[in-house]
Amino acid sequence: MLTSFLGFSQTLSSNLDKTTLALGEVAIFKIQILDLNGKDVQIAARNELLPFHFEMVNDSIAVQKDIYLRSVKFAVFQEGKFTIPEIEVKVGDKILKTIPYEVEVINTAKKGDQINDIMKNKEVRLDVKDYWELYKFYILLALLFIAIIVLIIGIVKYGRKRKSSPAVTTNQTLKDLEKLKKKNYIENENFRAFYVELIEISRAFITKQYQIPADVLLTDDLITYMKSTNAISEENEKIVEDIFLRGDLVKFAKTIPNQEIMSKDFADIRDFVKRSTKDVEAENLRTLNSGEQENFRNKNT
Template structure:
């Protein structure tokens, strides 16, 4: 009686495994292919029992050298079928490795395969054109369509080089030319005059702005760092250089010393004195080009 129960249990176990387990199988229709010949690889899983199958996405199951032409999946009557048609365009031996399929959370694997790819063409094979070759004469527009981007790119490079040369030759000179600096400073002085510091006897604001304009002008026009030098140091530099005439040197010295004295409240200039310093600086700016011309003559430039 006990042996009968034992035999019954074993039979029931095998029946359960047959009913509730899944069977995975794979098949490769050819193990030898010609270059470009289509082969078929098939994976079949039976006994799914409504379980979900997860595998590599479409066209990504086989390795790199396998050019997948068609990848189709079908699930029907508890059976999963995936058919892949592929071709290989290189000679040699290529492997389909062990592939994993997730069946309801359980991983099952296929068996590996090897595919040998051979070149069946021979030197004696004739290659026949479908049609005879026909020569078509090209017109100017045809050549233009073929090479226009090369021509346009070459013209663009030439234009950029030309602009760079012209800018380096003339652009900087125009921006830093003595005439441009002179005109710019004269406009700044005119704006200072329109503020009516002289009429309102706002001597401190007048001299602060007048000195700032003058220092920036000397720095740019004469290449002397007047914007960072103290007045006494600036006067010493002017005396030891030949860039500025004695007349202009005297104007700068008197106006700058007076500006420092006003700034530190050592004197209180009159409107006529402010007017005199303004006109003196303005005339100095106008005469500055003559200083530069004389310097060029001395240096032979």
């Protein structure tokens, strides 16, 4: 179909090669403007000329001094009637319009038509190797994920236990005591600084090794607490009691110890730290025996 408009010497014509289409069949819509005399043409952008039902296959534009040509190839993939509306074209300062077109799209396939494959399907048997090649990436990924989970659980469970074990706590405290010794507080008779740091190290050790809140209890309360729990042997309790009480006296300037007493207190705390693992082992054994006795009583009740 061909239609022409005359507008101040510019001739606009449009053409649609088919008005009835099969589903997916390609049609061509053309617009032509003659006698431009170098004037500017303003029209919808490439691939935006037709409504959304019309799928663009190709949209070509050719412009010369006196002619504008546009050829749009399209297809429609839905049955029904669709309209190409009138399209405005501005040439210079004048507006020109095409006429509308109606396109009917039909389904040419008939009900009951048999669709034949080009080749018959083949049955392929897969063995274990074939399945491995198909799914090995997912299997390896799953195994890696499981390994990461096991590793994290191991680190959390055993790593934490190892870091908080009695032997580790003992060794760390011995290192702290060695650092204290190298400060030469005893040789310089800096008794106050010596006892402050010695008791601070001891409180931190008792808190971690015996789960006794030595870091927050006052000395008298700590002594009472230790004796009530029986977690520390009597020998070690006596050492802690004597040195902590002396440390309080030194802190408040009520007594001034000599180098011999300071050296002995340091050695006693160091020996107490070394012997502490025996206290922990004994406490664990008592707890285990108490648990077994409780289970025995429950079974015979």
